[in-house]
Amino acid sequence: MKWEIDNVTKHLDLEDHYFISFDRLTEDDWFSHLSEKEWVNMKDLFSAFVAAYDAAGLPLTESFFKNYQKSLLSRAETDYCYVVSNLWNLKFRDNAMFRSISDFTPNGVKSGVETKVA
Numbered sequence: 380m381k382w383e384i385d386n387v388t389k390h391l392d393l394e395d396h397y398f399i400s401f402d403r404l405t406e407d408d409w410f411s412h413l414s415e416k417e418w419v420n421m422k423d424l425f426s427a428f429v430a431a432y433d434a435a436g437l438p439l440t441e442s443f444f445k446n447y448q449k450s451l452l453s454r455a456e457t458d459y460c461y462v463v464s465n466l467w468n469l470k471f472r473d474n475a476m477f478r479s480i481s482d483f484t485p486n487g488v489k490s491g492v493e494t495k496v497a
């Protein structure tokens with residue numbers, strides 16, 4: 380993810396199309412909001428915000444770290460579910476409906492998993 384600090388206009392530029400002014404950096408919902416964007420890399424986002432806080436002369440607070448952690452974990456869960464459901468679709472196609480990780484077994488689909496009838 381590309382990001383840049385603009386000290387002239389005092390904003391954080393994300394991907395040349397998402398601009399956050401320094402006076403809005405401390406709003407609580409940035410990490411949560413941005414973690415829902417597919418183009419956002421959470422590690423890069425953290426670095427960008429740390430640099431922006433530094434440029435704006437803002438202290439990194441406990442709330443800053445907690446908000447990031449919560450959003451990072453939420454994004455990780457979303458990414459995990461996406462990857463697992465893609466694996467399911469790749470391995471079993473439309474033969475069985477994915478419900479949970481416990482549906483996977485070493486030999487394929489667990490017995491009792493609802494299968495689709497053509």
